Amino acid sequence: MEQGTHIQVKTNIKVVRFGGRDLIPSEVRLRHLQQLVEESEDLYPGIDVWFRRKVVPELKSRSLRSALVLYDGAEPVGAAVVRRDKDAKLCSLRIREESQARGLGSLLMSLVVAEIRLNRAEEIHFTIAAHMWEGAIGEFLKRYGFEFKGLAKTQYRRRRKKMLPLFDSDPEFACSAPFSAVWRNVEEKLSEGFENFTLNGSFGDIDILLSIRPKFARQIVKGEKRVELRRRFSEKWRGARAVIYSTYPERSLVGEATVEEIITGAPDEIWEEWKDDLGCTFEEFSEYSSGKTQMYAIRLGAVIAYAVPIPISQLEFHVSGNLPVPQSYVNLKKQSKWQSALKWGSILSANR
Incomplete structure (x- = not known):
């Protein structure tokens, strides 16, 4: 390696979601969530009681309560607890x-x-101690459009006798924002930090989208098909990271792969060399290569299958517009709407 050369290694952040429509969380994940929530015990004495009596039963009953935990390696580094409703609440x-x-x-x-958007929220609200609203946390939240609305009707800390001396000087504020305003600010800030990490091992630096028929897309993500055929392709995509789009009727992103090698040759040469890795019959191959004197065999590696396919319709919902999909492939670096969609894809895959 040349002196002075730096290779940026992205941190993979694992996101675990539970509550609502998902499976009941494991006791280990609940303990991690509890540890992070209870780190606010000095500000909210009794928050441990709230967690045990309210949060845990609702997470286990698949109510409108949801929780998210971020992991850096095995270490939990962040968490959120929310109530998903038209008037959504950021609880922690x-x-x-x-x-x-x-x-x-x-x-x-x-x-x-x-x-929260999945439940068509109209507003998001929360309560916060006055000194926190005036500090760094408040500045962070204000960037998303949240505003002070007055003293909170319920002063949770006032219920605790040892917190009474603080109440007059540091009451709890009620803050809120229209969901549309928060959404707009999230979209503007979506790229923050993405240069430093990937989520759940996927949606890193994607270069191209490969459109592949559902049958063959499934074979690729299962590891049953290692070579994809194209009538036209470019050598410049050697080493590129590709997202795999399963075409109609699925119309979903199903995984990722790296273009490890691009081999060109006459159709009979390609078939003889790669027939065991193409995942198709000779009849299918002959039909696809009919009339061509040269074919491209794309050897794929480092395949990641998404736990749940992500429908293009969901991405279009989040970017508020249509996403053009090619018959063969497309350079995503030149598609700004797709760049935004991939970031939302990362978020959506993490929320499943």
Whole structure:
């Protein structure tokens, strides 16, 4: 390696979601969430009781309560608890201090807002101690359009006798914002931190989108098909990272792969060399290569299958517009709407 050359290694942040439509959380995940929530015990004595009596039963009953936990490796570094409704509530939001400068706050807010949007929220509200609203946390929240609305009707800390001396000087504020305003600000800040990490091992630097028929797309993500055929392709995509689009009727992103090698040759040469990796019959191959004197065999590697396919319709909903999909492939670096969609894809895949 040449002196002075730097290779940026992105941190993979794992996102675990539970509550609502998902499976009941494991006890280990609940303990991690509890640890992060209870780090606010000095500000909210009794928050442990709220967590045990309210949060845990509602998460286990698949109610409108949801929770998200961020992991850096095995270490939980951030968490949020929300109630998903038309008048949604941000119940708890925490990023550990050592991780706050890495863009994880923006990531967690994006995850929260994507979660809330599924329930067609009209407003998001929360309560916060006055000194926090006037400090760094408040400045962070104001960037998303939240505003002070007055003293909170319920002063949770006033219920605790040892907090009474603080009430007059540090009451709890009620803050809120229209969902549309928060959404707009999340979209503007969506790229913050994405240069530093990937989510759940996927949606890193994607270069191209490959359109592949559902049968063959499934074979690729299952590891049954290692070579994809194209009548036209470019050598410049060697080493590129591709997202795999399963065409009609699925119309979904199903995984990722790296273009490891591009081999050109006459159709009979390509078939003889790669027939065991193409995932198709000789009849299918002959039909596709009919009339061509040269074919492209694209050897794929480092395949990641998404846990749940992401429908293009969901991405279009989040970017508020149509996403053009090609018959063969497209350079995503030149597609600004697709760049935004991939970031939302990362968020959506993490929220599943």
